[in-house]
Amino acid sequence: MDKWTFGFTMVVVGMGGTICTLIVFSLIMSALKKVFPYRKEEDK
């Protein structure tokens, strides 16, 4: 594999993978917040 194939694969899959993973995290967190909403009683 030449260095440019390697480099662009890392950029596309690496950066793409990082973005997709963080989008998934963001969606999971939004879902968790809906399933377990904050209640004021928790502060007591």
Place this chain on the structure above:
Amino acid sequence: MFADSVMSGLNGLTAGFANLHWSHPVMMIIGGLLLYLGIKKDCEPLLLVPIGFGCILINIPLAGLMDKEGFLRIIYDAGVITELFPLFIFIGIGAMTDFGPVLENPYTFLLGAAGQFGIFITLLLALALGFPYKDAVTIGIIGACDGPTVIYVASQYAQHLLGPVTVAAYSYMALVPVLQPPIMRMLTTQKERTTVMKSHAKSVSKTTKMLFPIVITIVGGLIAPKGLPLLATIMLGNLMKESGVVSRLTSAAENEIANIVTLLLGISIGATMSGPVFVQPKTLIILILGLLAICLDTVFGILFGKILYVVTGGKVNPLIGASGISAFPMAARVAQKEGLKYNNRNYLLMHAMGANAGGQVGSVMAAAVMLSVLNGMGLI
């Protein structure tokens, strides 16, 4: 006979001077500079002081501190080669980090992703300059702006670069308040900088905060198993903190363990900075590429912030995009300070902390994804 014996004895006392290579004093000066930055300028003193001292120590000839039985070699082999030190540090970081702000606004995770672009662009640049694959990956990871991640990757794949990449990562992290503001001003308009972001009422339950580290570990581990140690340790620390039932362990992770490991890690990283190995044109190129990586992270973070500004109809201040890097909480403080400079009623801190916490997870995930992609390509 007596005169010969005296001469031999004197030779023993002058051998250190006789074996000085020109690069040793140069490195002692660099070690002194790191000490100066840590002590006088308060730049990451916890790391730069032991690194600077280790750097001076290792450049004293014939002491054998990094020989097989040398005490620095023993520390280095036990904690750096095995990758244990950065992982222990991560437990402490997890225990110290409040992911609440990013959970309040989950979209800020995306700013944490944008803040990792510099890693990949720098990787390309390093390849263009002729660095081998694994070296280029290690240099790119300076852009994670996260010391333990950099050390973890370098200790696995490019141990010969451990010194320069670690010094670059910690020095530039300390320089975030100097590096970021000019880029922030250059890329944003006056109107964007004065955007006031609404603060939300507390909206994250304790259950969500506790589930966060568990779910992220499982999902992130399934996506990028090669980086699981990084992700798992930071999340373990955070779970301990959020659960509230192991306060002794949490306290140990963020105090005693973190302090001891920081000391041992610092001094053993300094011990990799031997003159003949460190004083090379390659080191200067790595330091420049590292600087570029962190500047590019800031650029892409702000550009993504500008996209959010447009998409949300002007509700997101693009300055918080600069906080999407891992330098926590320094980058968030920079965004807050810049925001206040242009509108003295604009408190961006909580939003910037969200982006910053997103950057913390983002940098770990970027490294984890890179390692898994390398593994998938059969290169590691």
